[in-house]
Amino acid sequence: MDIAKVIVDVPVRSTDKTFDYKVPESLKVWIEVGSRVAVPFGHRTVQGFVVSLEYGDVKAIQGIKPIQEVLDLIPPLSPELVELADWMSERYACRRISALQAMLPTALKGKAERLISLGTAEPEPRDEEGTLFPDEEWFPIFPDTGREEREITEFVRRAGEVSMKQLSRAFPDGAETIKFMLRRGVLKESQSIKDKMGKKRLKAVDLTMEPESAREALNNLPARSARQKEVLSFLIDMDAMLPMPLKDVLSALQVTAGTVKGLEDKGLIEITEVEVYRDPYRGRDFKPSAPLPLTSEQSAVYGRIVGAIDEQRHETFLLHGVTGSGKTEIYLQCIQHCVEQGRQAVVLVPEISLTPQMVERFKGRFGSGVAVMHSRLSSGERYDEWRKIREGKASVAVGARSAIFAPFGNLGLIIMDEEHETSYKQEENPRYHARDVAVRRALLGDAVVILGSATPSLESYYAARSKSDDNFSPVLLEMPSRALGNELPAVQVVDMREELKEGNRSMFSRGLHAALQSRLERGEQTVLLLNRRGFSTFVMCRSCGYVAGCPECDISLTYHSRSNNLRCHYCGHAEPAPEVCPECGSEHIRFFGTGTQRVEEELVKLFPGMRVIRMDVDTTTEKGSHEKLLGQFRDKKADVLLGTQMVAKGLDFPDVTLVGVITADSALNLPDFRAAEKTFQLLTQVAGRAGRHKLPGEVLVQSYTPDHYSIIHASRHDYASFVREELKHRKALHYPPYCRLILVTLSHEQMPVALRMAENYAMSIQGKARQRRWFGSLDKLTSDGLDLLGPVASPLPRLKGRYRFQCMIKWRGTIDAIGLAREVSEELEDSLRDPVLQISIDVDPQMLM
Numbered sequence: 024m025d026i027a028k029v030i031v032d033v034p035v036r037s038t039d040k041t042f043d044y045k046v047p048e049s050l051k052v053w054i055e056v057g058s059r060v061a062v063p064f065g066h067r068t069v070q071g072f073v074v075s076l077e078y079g080d081v082k083a084i085q086g087i088k089p090i091q092e093v094l095d096l097i098p099p100l101s102p103e104l105v106e107l108a109d110w111m112s113e114r115y116a117c118r119r120i121s122a123l124q125a126m127l128p129t130a131l132k133g134k135a136e137r138l139i140s141l142g143t144a145e146p147e148p149r150d151e152e153g154t155l156f157p158d159e160e161w162f163p164i165f166p167d168t169g170r171e172e173r174e175i176t177e178f179v180r181r182a183g184e185v186s187m188k189q190l191s192r193a194f195p196d197g198a199e200t201i202k203f204m205l206r207r208g209v210l211k212e213s214q215s216i217k218d219k220m221g222k223k224r225l226k227a228v229d230l231t232m233e234p235e236s237a238r239e240a241l242n243n244l245p246a247r248s249a250r251q252k253e254v255l256s257f258l259i260d261m262d263a264m265l266p267m268p269l270k271d272v273l274s275a276l277q278v279t280a281g282t283v284k285g286l287e288d289k290g291l292i293e294i295t296e297v298e299v300y301r302d303p304y305r306g307r308d309f310k311p312s313a314p315l316p317l318t319s320e321q322s323a324v325y326g327r328i329v330g331a332i333d334e335q336r337h338e339t340f341l342l343h344g345v346t347g348s349g350k351t352e353i354y355l356q357c358i359q360h361c362v363e364q365g366r367q368a369v370v371l372v373p374e375i376s377l378t379p380q381m382v383e384r385f386k387g388r389f390g391s392g393v394a395v396m397h398s399r400l401s402s403g404e405r406y407d408e409w410r411k412i413r414e415g416k417a418s419v420a421v422g423a424r425s426a427i428f429a430p431f432g433n434l435g436l437i438i439m440d441e442e443h444e445t446s447y448k449q450e451e452n453p454r455y456h457a458r459d460v461a462v463r464r465a466l467l468g469d470a471v472v473i474l475g476s477a478t479p480s481l482e483s484y485y486a487a488r489s490k491s492d493d494n495f496s497p498v499l500l501e502m503p504s505r506a507l508g509n510e511l512p513a514v515q516v517v518d519m520r521e522e523l524k525e526g527n528r529s530m531f532s533r534g535l536h537a538a539l540q541s542r543l544e545r546g547e548q549t550v551l552l553l554n555r556r557g558f559s560t561f562v563m564c565r566s567c568g569y570v571a572g573c574p575e576c577d578i579s580l581t582y583h584s585r586s587n588n589l590r591c592h593y594c595g596h597a598e599p600a601p602e603v604c605p606e607c608g609s610e611h612i613r614f615f616g617t618g619t620q621r622v623e624e625e626l627v628k629l630f631p632g633m634r635v636i637r638m639d640v641d642t643t644t645e646k647g648s649h650e651k652l653l654g655q656f657r658d659k660k661a662d663v664l665l666g667t668q669m670v671a672k673g674l675d676f677p678d679v680t681l682v683g684v685i686t687a688d689s690a691l692n693l694p695d696f697r698a699a700e701k702t703f704q705l706l707t708q709v710a711g712r713a714g715r716h717k718l719p720g721e722v723l724v725q726s727y728t729p730d731h732y733s734i735i736h737a738s739r740h741d742y743a744s745f746v747r748e749e750l751k752h753r754k755a756l757h758y759p760p761y762c763r764l765i766l767v768t769l770s771h772e773q774m775p776v777a778l779r780m781a782e783n784y785a786m787s788i789q790g791k792a793r794q795r796r797w798f799g800s801l802d803k804l805t806s807d808g809l810d811l812l813g814p815v816a817s818p819l820p821r822l823k824g825r826y827r828f829q830c831m832i833k834w835r836g837t838i839d840a841i842g843l844a845r846e847v848s849e850e851l852e853d854s855l856r857d858p859v860l861q862i863s864i865d866v867d868p869q870m871l872m
Contacts, residue, residue: 028043042071067135068215101432111460114841125455133216136215138212138213138215139187144207228268228269258292311390325353332435344476346712349502351384367419367431371423389419398425434464438473454864549681553686562579564612576822576823577819583620587600636655675715682709688728693818700733702733706724710722732745764868767862773826795843844864848862
């Protein structure tokens with residue numbers, strides 16, 4: 024192939040297309056579709072991705088610039104992933120480079136670096152003014168003349184090639200000299216793409232001979248070399264684990280590097296640099312687990328899924344199983360079946376907090392063949408886990424949404440646990456949904472998809488029931504019983520209005536207080552859910568009504584007691600908590616609302632001796648904190664696990680017999696048509712944490728709107744009734760699953776500009792839709808059509824100093840509404856050329872804030 028079609032890593036709209044580059048003869052064997060390359064672009068070198076290869080005659084390749092270098096011996100992207108990126112660009116109205124970059128670890132997001140090497144010209148002596156001397160005889164008179172130039176030349180000669188950054192650091196006052204040398208050709212400049220991170224290398228020790236020969240050499244060492252004898256004897260005993268990191272040898276024997284170097288000088292060992300994988304679970308032992316016998320329900324489900332795997336037929340299954348029904352064991356056995364056929368599997372989990380237990384189960388079943396991918400690993404660890412997959416050293420990947428891009432070459436199975444979770448939708452560009460990407464990737468590779476949940480999203484469940492979407496019609500598989508045969512926990516809804524009438528002003532109802540006390544006495548454990556972190560949700564002056572707000576966002580600041588500051592949970596702004604009102608000077612500053620910090624403090628006051636573990640964003644920022652906290656709770660070092668929604672799903676502890684929900688209806692008041700669905704899902708999921716093993720469970724749900732249908736149906740574990748009632752509301756208002764949505768948000772630093780642009784956008788959408796006969800036909804349920812809501816101010820009208828307005832496009836059928844939204848956005852940007860204006864297009868949004 025002579026011509027490579029390359030997408031360059033320049034994230035602007037004018038470059039969102041392929042550029043032709045000549046494939047040099049020396050690189051033809053290395054360049055494939057998916058290769059990462061360095062190419063000249065204008066006056067610089069940039070990173071690019073080869074998306075196709077073509078033949079070209081001599082005339083066609085004349086004048087085309089050549090590819091400079093191939094950045095990886097093995098292409099980081101497969102042709103399948105390149106094709107998937109094209110689909111993502113169309114589906115989510117994003118640039119192709121954004122889709123391609125989303126598939127790579129941060130370490131490979133390389134940038135061009137200026138490199139300096141020696142040129143062909145010789146350095147000449149100059150005075151301080153830069154005047155050249157006529158000959159060498161002047162040097163005795165001016166001994167310092169030309170010294171800096173000679174030093175720079177010698178520095179570069181020794182290194183062979185140095186970055187401009189290194190050279191400037193070595194000669195901080197030599198900028199003018201370096202510039203002069205570059206102009207004269209004494210030095211020459213080139214550019215190369217350097218990754219953010221490389222492979223980790225360590226010094227390692229190995230024997231230079233067989234163990235038997237090494238033993239003879241050990242006996243021949245003189246008696247005074249006792250420490251060297253100790254090292255050599257140790258290495259002979261550890262022969263099976265060689266080469267061994269030098270630092271491990273020094274640590275194990277408490278010897279110096281000089282002792283080991285002495286053995287190298289004698290030719291008995293060698294010290295080399297070896298590549299090591301940064302393993303986040305190095306040193307951890309995972310208890311091996313064997314497959315469990317399946318119940319009749321599980322066996323029926325398992326049989327349907329492995330049938331599709333055996334036929335290598337693309338199929339999507341929606342596995343609707345109640346909490347505790349044994350979905351994870353189904354996942355494990357299906358993966359085992361897939362791996363035995365020589366194919367690979369990806370397991371997606373929604374919350375980082377679920378990953379420790381998932382990792383334990385999958386590592387226990389599949390050992391080192393599991394790669395773990397999530398954001399709490401260091402960049403180096405993520406890079407090495409990604410390389411483990413690409414190099415065929417792992418057959419199973421477990422991780423959050425980005426694990427869907429794991430570079431497997433023969434993917435056979437994709438599992439998406441808790442498929443209803445909104446965290447599977449990325450809220451930054453590219454705004455993809457992992458569920459849709461999973462289905463598309465499986466389609467490209469004839470793989471099977473399992474979407475598992477006790478509370479499937481309405482879109483998935485409706486698609487499985489109605490078979491109305493040709494692109495997404497999962498097969499519904501149901502497991503209505505718990506695997507151990509125990510009953511779902513009894514749920515009691517407590518009306519907090521009645522508690523208040525009875526004089527109880529505590530955040531705990533009398534029933535929850537008594538239940539907590541009884542668990543404490545019996546040595547059983549409790550999970551408490553409050554989906555709001557911090558100590559108080561806002562701070563107000565009772566004299567003048569002042570509420571402390573964020574200077575950059577239209578939102579009140581949350582009080583955090585441990586740091587005694589007010590914090591914005593959107594932009595990160597923090598300031599000390601006021602002692603007096605900034606508006607009127609009054610001392611009547613009060614903290615209102617309840618967060619997890621306040622609940623923790625109250626628990627310790629009400630129940631002396633109670634051990635509480637709090638899990639929220641504030642306590643889980645450190646690496647490994649999720650695993651550490653959940654490990655302490657599993658080892659019964661705490662009586663109560665208190666947290667936000669991260670404690671609501673996936674966790675399985677045998678001694679948890681009580682689940683308490685502090686405020687069940689906090690999400691019901693959000694401006695989101697999915698508010699009832701999210702409330703039902705959260706309550707059902709957290710209720711499922713109780714009574715999963717031998718001990719019976721109990722759930723207490725505190726609410727100020729106990730008669731809301733989402734709370735009533737959740738208390739009865741009645742998913743079907745909730746779906747029927749919720750679908751009536753969705754159908755009447757034309758919301759998903761009866762149509763699809765595009766949320767367009769326009770933001771600017773000036774409010775009038777943002778409003779005017781939003782109005783222009785809406786008028787243009789309406790005009791073009793009318794021309795194409797699309798507009799205003801959503802009320803006819805059988806026809807294709809489009810409607811528009813807005814523009815209106817976003818629920819958070821100002822965020823990070825920018826004013827925001829939004830338009831909501833509703834559409835149904837085969838019309839290209841996504842293309843229309845993108846077209847109008849590009850026309851508006853071209854006509855204004857205002858760099859401050861930002862337009863974001865979110866297809867199938869999960870968050871409307």
